[in-house]
Amino acid sequence: MLFEELQIRDVVIRPAHVLAPMAGVTDTVFRRFIKRLGGCGLIMTEFVSSEGMLRQNLRSRRYLHYTPEERPISAQIFGADAERLADAARLIEDLGFDLVDLNLGCPAKKVVKCGGSGLLRDLPLLEKILRTIRTAVRIPFTIKLRSGWSDTEIVALDVARMAEECGVEALAVHPRTRLQGFSGRARWEIIQEVKSRVRIPVIGNGDVVTPQDALALYQQTGCDAVMVGRAASINPWIFRQLSDFFRTGTFTQPSEADRYELIRSYYQMLVSEEAPGAIGKMKQFASWFTHGIRSGAELRRSIQSAGTTQEVLDRVDQFFSAPGVYSLSH
Numbered sequence: 316m317l318f319e320e321l322q323i324r325d326v327v328i329r330p331a332h333v334l335a336p337m338a339g340v341t342d343t344v345f346r347r348f349i350k351r352l353g354g355c356g357l358i359m360t361e362f363v364s365s366e367g368m369l370r371q372n373l374r375s376r377r378y379l380h381y382t383p384e385e386r387p388i389s390a391q392i393f394g395a396d397a398e399r400l401a402d403a404a405r406l407i408e409d410l411g412f413d414l415v416d417l418n419l420g421c422p423a424k425k426v427v428k429c430g431g432s433g434l435l436r437d438l439p440l441l442e443k444i445l446r447t448i449r450t451a452v453r454i455p456f457t458i459k460l461r462s463g464w465s466d467t468e469i470v471a472l473d474v475a476r477m478a479e480e481c482g483v484e485a486l487a488v489h490p491r492t493r494l495q496g497f498s499g500r501a502r503w504e505i506i507q508e509v510k511s512r513v514r515i516p517v518i519g520n521g522d523v524v525t526p527q528d529a530l531a532l533y534q535q536t537g538c539d540a541v542m543v544g545r546a547a548s549i550n551p552w553i554f555r556q557l558s559d560f561f562r563t564g565t566f567t568q569p570s571e572a573d574r575y576e577l578i579r580s581y582y583q584m585l586v587s588e589e590a591p592g593a594i595g596k597m598k599q600f601a602s603w604f605t606h607g608i609r610s611g612a613e614l615r616r617s618i619q620s621a622g623t624t625q626e627v628l629d630r631v632d633q634f635f636s637a638p639g640v641y642s643l644s645h
Contacts, residue, residue: 317561321540323455323485326413328356332554335544336391354554362418365394365403389414393430397444401451408452419460422493432461432493445481459487462505465494475509487518507536518542526560548603575635578604586624597627
C-alpha cells in the first residue's frame, strides 16, 4: 500500500501520513481529534519558541502538553540561537516526545526575525544550528523547510544536503518560497529534486487536498510520506480517506450526519477539557468545518454571534435538528 509506513530510526509512522504543524490549530485537542478519526500516523505540535520554552512561559507549556494517545508525536521548535535551540531540544527530549523538528518554513514576519524561513538566508548559521541540536539530543531530529526565500533564492537542495551531513534524519519540504506565503502553486519538482539527491526520508507537503493529489505527489516526486496541513482543517477526514484510497482505490465523502457528529464532538472536547479560548476556537473552526453543509453560511453566522460555549453547542443542535437538514433521532 502506498505510504504504508515510514520509519525514522526507531519511530514507526504508520501510515506515512503526517499532520503538519499549524500555529493556532494543532493544539492537543485538535491533534487527538484528528487521531480519533483515523489514518494519521504522525502528529506535530504548533511551533514553539525556544526562548519561550526556556523562560517557561505559560503559552509554551500549553503548546507542549500532549497525551499518550497522540504518540508518535513530534514537537516543532523555532529560533536562531544554536545553543538556546539545543537547550530547547533537550527539554523536548526530557518531556518524552518521540521526535524534535526545527521550523525552517514559517513566513510570518515576527518569526522570520528570529528563525523560521529566515534561516534559509543564512546557511552558515543554519549549519551551526543543525549540528548543535543534533549533538544535544538522542531522539530523532527532523526539519521542515520551504524551498527558499524567493524565486531567485531556492535553497531546498542545499539545505537538504547540509541537513543530511549534519545528522538530520528526515525532512519535510513545502515547495513554496517565503515570499509566496501560501499563494500560487507548490512546486513539486523541488521535492522531486531533493528526494533524488539525499538518502534520508523526504516528506512531501503542499497542495494535497484530496487522496488523488497525494497519489499525484508520489508519482511525481517519489516522496516517502505525505504531510497535510490546511486541508485537514477543512476536511479532518482527509487522513482516513488517504488510507481508504490507497488500500481500496476508493474513499467516501462525509455525509451531513457525519459533519454534525464531527462538529459537535470537537466542540464537546473543547468544552469538557476547558481548553483555553474554547469559544474562540469554536468560532475559528466553524468557518472550516461547515464547508459542504447545506446552508452552512447560516450555521457559521449563528455560531459567530453566540456568547457562550453552551450557546454554540445549542445552536449547532438546533441547526441540524431543523427540518430538511438532519434529524438527531437518526
